[in-house]
Amino acid sequence: MVKLEFHDPSGTLEVTQQHAPRLASLEGKRIGFVSNEQWQAFRTLPLLKTMLEADFPGIEVLPIDAFPQGNAVIGDEATAKLVKQSGVDAVIIGNAA
């Protein structure tokens, strides 16, 4: 038998930060959207807002334009700062394609 050994070409990944902790429940929470304003986000995100408000008592879902929108700005530190200052418990980010 001939044995060939060779390198895995995919390299390695380094996890340097953890995902945000999940919420215990959605009742009474404050939820925001960070929208890139693409791919029908103006329709899909408001539908999510409606569903969340219908399904969870006391939830507050901010409008989709509560934070700056668009691919050019949603990754900015300034936008992240606004999100933190708003006191939301969680954000939903959309839409990618």
Place this chain on the structure above:
Amino acid sequence: MKNAVSGLGLAPDAAMITFPIDMFLPGSDITPLAKRKQEFYDGLTRWKSGFAQSAPGAGPLLSVEGASYEDALVKANNLLLTNLWGDGLPLWPATRERVDWIIRGTVLPRTHLIGKFPPRGGITTVETCAVALAMAGGRPEYLPVLVAAVDAFLDPESNAEQLQAASGSAFPVVIVNGPIGKQIRLNSTFGCLGPDPQRPAGASIGRALRLIQQNVGGALPGIGAMANYGAMRYTNAVFAEDEEGLPQGWQSHAAERHGYAPGTNSVSLVFANGVANIRRRGAKKETAEEDALQGMYRMADFMRTPNLAGLAGYEQGTPGILMIPQVVAQTMAGLGWTKKSMREFLWEHSKIPAAHLRRAGAVAWIEIDSSPVTRASLKLDPWPISAKPDNLVLIVAGGGHPTNSYWLQGYSPRVIGREIRVPESFAQLLADADRDLGCGSDACLI
């Protein structure tokens, strides 16, 4: 999206809910969203990452066994493909021996960190480059060019993170200046963007870069790279400027764009998303002046396109790369043209009437661009395809024949330059290449 998440240093398995593209089109049915609302709720409350952190540095060696070397080679290629690490063409397995051989081409330690390759964020070292170059059939003397190209690719201003994943089919173009081009058999003349057994370096270097883009950067078609078409991606485009063909007084691209001194080995990395051959030469009894001027108008006509992806490079990048063969450059120079005056002419005559932008809906894309300079350009009628003429990259390269020029449509926020560093043993590596491939000097090549 997993790539984008891991590229931020997070575990790659974020809480994501995915749908077929149909729901994201104008006028679509968005009721699938309502049917899967529980997944959104779970994503906010119950989701947990299942990612297991791997140890930093090179991973363990893969292993296959076969009844013969050929059998093992087939199994190795099958393994690479089934792990989504291949490109469909035969690969050299990156054995320890082969990688060690290629590593001889660098001045850097094999563990030297070049960066994290976007969007996936795979850790990219000199050894990562050597592994890809080994797979792509490369040689040690190619490694300095690949390392410089990867370093340029990972420049934060290249916007490679977006271009790797975007639908616009961006591919890197690596323009090499300096004596290293000829030394390593990089093509600058006939067929310089394609295969050439006498000048094979560009194919291997470009293929290696592409393998890194896919395997380390996560740009896998339809998964991590949403390029509709992905042309030029087997080998990207890696070639040398024909510096010997530059007319007297014309500077090299490296000197003009990056300020490198003559004789400096360098790469210049540009992203493009399309290629077009231009029949530049006249067909009848034109004078030299008429032939030159008509050719200039014809090239400008090809450039006069609302390339909305190219807006990314409107202010500081490039609308594209225009390649002209040395025989045309010499003729143009004889008529008094310079690279600069050619760029100014082409910029002036490739402007697009504002009405044409409006009827094509291009105005909206310009209005939402992040650059104030780009947005302000809407006041101009006709509209120039870049903020200034000098953004256009004009290269002397291609076979010594006057008929055609070549236009690589730009998708490049910046044009990134890097000097190439070669090891002290470089002359020996070139001698080894002569031994292995036959004499590579002009006197020997056909």
